[in-house]
Amino acid sequence: MRWTVLDSPIGEFSVATDGTSICGTHFGRVESATEEPDDVLSRQVVAELRAYFAGELTAFTVAVSMPRGSDFERAVWREMTRIPYGETLTYGEVARLVGDAGAARAVGVACNRNPVPVIVPCHRIVGAGGKLVGFGGGLPRKVTLLELEAAVALRHAWS
Numbered sequence: 001m002r003w004t005v006l007d008s009p010i011g012e013f014s015v016a017t018d019g020t021s022i023c024g025t026h027f028g029r030v031e032s033a034t035e036e037p038d039d040v041l042s043r044q045v046v047a048e049l050r051a052y053f054a055g056e057l058t059a060f061t062v063a064v065s066m067p068r069g070s071d072f073e074r075a076v077w078r079e080m081t082r083i084p085y086g087e088t089l090t091y092g093e094v095a096r097l098v099g100d101a102g103a104a105r106a107v108g109v110a111c112n113r114n115p116v117p118v119i120v121p122c123h124r125i126v127g128a129g130g131k132l133v134g135f136g137g138g139l140p141r142k143v144t145l146l147e148l149e150a151a152v153a154l155r156h157a158w159s
Contacts, residue, residue, distance in 0.1 A: 003033035004042045008053045009148065010141040013118070015049065017041045021065035025116045027137040049118070055152040058085040060119050069113065072098065076110035083124040086153025088146070090128050104128075112136050118145065 001023060005014045014033045016024035022045050037043040044062055051057035066077060075098040083089050089097075091104040091111075100106070111122040117136060123145040127133040135142035 002039065002042055003030040004037045004046055005029045005033035005035055006046055006049060008049065010053075010118075010137065010144050013049065015042075015045050015119075017045065018065060021063035022116055022119060023065045023067070025118055027117070027141060045119075052118075053148070055148060055155075058149075058152065058156075062119070064116055064119060066115055066120075068115070069110075072100070072103070072106060073110040073113055075099075076107050077114060077120055080111075080114070080120050080122055080124065083121060086149040088124050088126045088130065090126055090130075092128060094125055108134055121145075124149075 001016045001018055003014050003016045005012050011027065012029045014026040014028065014030040015022060016030070017039065019039070019041065021041070037046045041062070048057055048060050048062055052060070066074065069077065076094060079094050079097050091107040092101070094107045095101055095103040098107075107125065111125055111134065114120055114122045114136070117123065123135060123142045132139055132142060
């Protein structure tokens with residue numbers, strides 16, 4: 001696994017590739033991370049992340065690998081990728097979409113176990129009534145990501 005770190009509006013952000021796909025992200029610097037991507041895939045994901053953080057990219061195209069996780073977690077992670085850029089769903093709404101309306105807390109656990117936050121957008125899942133709760137990267141990062149996406153979505157809607 002190769003880690004690359006980049007500066008972003010949410011601080012240092014590390015991304016891991018396995019040669020064929022993105023297999024992890026981390027808020028902060030991973031000790032073995034390099035600042036210069038040294039393969040095609042790493043360069044692609046760093047370019048996409050920079051474009052995302054600059055408000056120029058609304059959908060990632062890099063391949064993502066998530067080899068671990070229960071069937072329920074995988075269903076939640078798939079549902080995360082379907083939440084439109086600049087929009088949010090509640091934990092309860094996601095629970096209903098994956099077929100278990102009473103599993104809002106389990107959705108929160110699945111969000112916390114998401115191995116590729118930002119690229120698989122767990123930050124787009126909020127508490128009941130739009131309340132900002134829970135985020136592995138901390139609520140200030142969640143707010144920054146949601147504000148970035150909301151501003152870009154609004155610009156697109158009005159242009």
